[in-house]
Amino acid sequence: MTTFIDREPDAAVPAQAELVLDVQDLSVRYRSRRSWTTVLQDVDLSIASGESVVLAGESGCGKTTLAMAALALLPKNGETIGSITLTRKSGLQVRIDELDAKELRPLRWTEMAVVYQGAMNSLNPLLTIEDHFVETAAAHPGAMPRQDVREWSRELLELVMLDAERVLTSYPHQLSGGMRQRVNIALALLLKPRLLVLDEPTTALDVITQRTIIEILRSLQRDLGFAMVFITHDLALASELADRVAVMYKGRIAEMGTVQEIFGSPQHPYTKALLAAIPRWDDEPGTLASITEVMRQLADEEAAAGAQPAQTSETDQEARA
Numbered sequence: 001m002t003t004f005i006d007r008e009p010d011a012a013v014p015a016q017a018e019l020v021l022d023v024q025d026l027s028v029r030y031r032s033r034r035s036w037t038t039v040l041q042d043v044d045l046s047i048a049s050g051e052s053v054v055l056a057g058e059s060g061c062g063k064t065t066l067a068m069a070a071l072a073l074l075p076k077n078g079e080t081i082g083s084i085t086l087t088r089k090s091g092l093q094v095r096i097d098e099l100d101a102k103e104l105r106p107l108r109w110t111e112m113a114v115v116y117q118g119a120m121n122s123l124n125p126l127l128t129i130e131d132h133f134v135e136t137a138a139a140h141p142g143a144m145p146r147q148d149v150r151e152w153s154r155e156l157l158e159l160v161m162l163d164a165e166r167v168l169t170s171y172p173h174q175l176s177g178g179m180r181q182r183v184n185i186a187l188a189l190l191l192k193p194r195l196l197v198l199d200e201p202t203t204a205l206d207v208i209t210q211r212t213i214i215e216i217l218r219s220l221q222r223d224l225g226f227a228m229v230f231i232t233h234d235l236a237l238a239s240e241l242a243d244r245v246a247v248m249y250k251g252r253i254a255e256m257g258t259v260q261e262i263f264g265s266p267q268h269p270y271t272k273a274l275l276a277a278i279p280r281w282d283d284e285p286g287t288l289a290s291i292t293e294v295m296r297q298l299a300d301e302e303a304a305a306g307a308q309p310a311q312t313s314e315t316d317q318e319a320r321a
Contacts, residue, residue, distance in 0.1 A: 017048035019087060020194050020227040021070060026082035028062075028069050036079075040065050040251045043082075049194065052221060052228045054238040057248035057274070058291070063231045066248070067197045070229075071112055072096050072104050086111060089194060109136060110143050112195040113188035115181075117203050122184050123172040129157075129183055130168040136190055143191045156186035159223070160216050178209035182216065189224065197229045202237065214240055235278060239263055247271045249298075269298060 028040035040062045047053050055063040069080050084096040088111050096104070116122050123132060133153035137144050144152070157164040160182040172180055181201055188196055198217070202210040214237060221228055230241055238245050238259070245262045247255045247270065255268040266272045273291040 019046050020049050021047045022085040024083045028065055029079050031077045043253055047227045049227055050225050052241055052243045054230045054242035054245045056238045056245055061248040062251040063248050064199055067229055067231055110140055110191045111193055113193040114197045115184045115188050115201050117200040125172050129170055160186045178205055195227050199231045
C-alpha cells in the first residue's frame, strides 16, 4: 500500500514561524452526470510565512488540484472535504472551505494570489500593462490608495527586471513570453499577498528565461516575505527553489521532506523512480530510466492490500450514503 512519508521540518524554517496555510485531511472529488470521481485524498499540507514548498510529480498526480482547492478555485462541479485554513495579515484565521464567493473576493490578491502557466492567456490583449495594475487595484477598494498603485507597479516591474516605463505602456502582444510571465508575477504581488501559488510558471520558456524567473522569485520572496507554493514536474527546478518538497502520486502526497532529504535520501519507491528518471550527463546513450515498472509494482501492492486509489468513482447513491 502506498504510504505517506513525512520528515522533520527543515532547520532553516523556524519551528515558531506562523502558518499561512494549513490544509488538513483534504479530499477533492468531481461530480459527473452519474457519479463522483475522487482525485485527491486525505492530504495534509502546512506552509509557514516566508517558506517555499514545491509540489512535484508527473502530470495528473493532483498537484494543481491541491493548489486550486486551497485557493477555492475549483470548477463548479468540484467539492472539497476537509479543512483549509488561511491566516490573514491581521492574524485572523479563516476557513477557506467554508466561505462563499462573496466572502472569498476580498481575500483574492490581497491575502492569496496565483500565477498561471499560460502567460498570454492571463493578460487581457485589449489593455495595456498599466491598465492591468490599475484595474486589479480598483477591484479591491481600500486595499491600496490609488496614488500608490502606479508607483508600486513601477517598483514591482523593476524588481522583476523589466523596464517599467516601457512595459507599462505596452500591450501583452508586444512583450516576449518571459516578459509576460514576469508581468504576471508582478501583478500577483501588487496587493502584497501572504501566499503566492505558481502553477508551472516556467513551462514553455527557454532554459535561460526559466533561470531568470527562478532567481527573481527567490529575490522577491526574500524581500517581501510571502509564502510560496510552486507546482512543477521539473525536479531540477524544485531543487533550486524549495525549502521543502512534496512528491505527489495518484492524488496523495507520497513523500515530503527538505530538498536535501528528498534528493539525498528518498524513501518512497515513487520518489526514487522519479529521481532515477532524470537524465544525467554521464549516462550511456539510450539508457533513460522509466517509472512505468515502479508504478506497476505500487499498483499491485495497493491491490493486494485492498487499498482504494484516489482516482475512483462512486455512484450517486454511494456518494450520498
